[in-house]
Amino acid sequence: MTRRYEIVYIFNSAVEEAQVDQTLERFHALLKSEENPEPIRNVNHWGKRTLAYSIGSNEIGYYVVTQFATDPTLLPEFERLVKLEESVIRYQIVLNEGEVPVPAPLPDTSDGEKPSDGGPSKPDADPSKGGGPKDEEGTNEEN
Amino acid sequence: MRRTRKTCPVCEMGVRVVDYKDERTLQRFITDRGKILPRRLSGTCARHQRQLGTAIKRARHIALLPFIRTTA
Numbered sequence: 001m002t003r004r005y006e007i008v009y010i011f012n013s014a015v016e017e018a019q020v021d022q023t024l025e026r027f028h029a030l031l032k033s034e035e036n037p038e039p040i041r042n043v044n045h046w047g048k049r050t051l052a053y054s055i056g057s058n059e060i061g062y063y064v065v066t067q068f069a070t071d072p073t074l075l076p077e078f079e080r081l082v083k084l085e086e087s088v089i090r091y092q093i094v095l096n097e098g099e100v101p102v103p104a105p106l107p108d109t110s111d112g113e114k115p116s117d118g119g120p121s122k123p124d125a126d127p128s129k130g131g132g133p134k135d136e137e138g139t140n141e142e143n
Numbered sequence: 144m145r146r147t148r149k150t151c152p153v154c155e156m157g158v159r160v161v162d163y164k165d166e167r168t169l170q171r172f173i174t175d176r177g178k179i180l181p182r183r184l185s186g187t188c189a190r191h192q193r194q195l196g197t198a199i200k201r202a203r204h205i206a207l208l209p210f211i212r213t214t215a
Contacts, residue, residue: 008164008205051206061206065164092205
């Protein structure tokens with residue numbers, strides 16, 4: 001089962017853009033699987049920004065926000081590699097299941113099918129709430 | 144006499160889910176020092192206050208918002 005995630009990378013500002021692209025490509029190759037050959041939905045380069053506080057000796061970071069959909073079992077290995085990469089000064093992965101699904105259609109499809117597999121029970125369905133998805137958030141400190 | 148109840152500023156903005164990357168909006172809900180404003184001051188509804196709490200913490204982690212701002 002694939003789930004949708006969003007990752008924010010903060011790269012060292014000294015790293016060049018071409019190198020950032022290369023690194024991202026390497027990371028994103030890890031998220032591919034047979035049933036999901038195109039995991040990346042959107043890559044958004046925010047560019048250089050001043051950090052709200054210094055991380056190590058960095059005052060400026062190069063931000064990249066990526067939305068992807070992948071199997072959760074692939075994430076630990078992916079995170080391990082992101083952590084090892086020295087040009088990434090920080091990252092954060094959050095579940096990004098989009099807007100809160102409208103609950104109306106559910107009662108109509110009363111064919112006995114239950115939304116069992118992580119399905120939209122109310123607290124889980126809301127990505128930006130603390131509730132269920134919290135444990136999957138990458139709350140990792142700097143590399 | 145009871146004061147009229149404040150309306151939730153997030154609801155008024157027409158936002159359903161608070162985005163942790165939208166630091167301009169989040170900025171409104173923290174103090175000068177960087178603390179999360181309580182509901183009794185910001186007037187947000189319970190749902191949005193919960194969302195704001197999570198969003199602000201996430202924004203702090205990716206250095207969009209400060210954990211603490213020391214002024215002078």
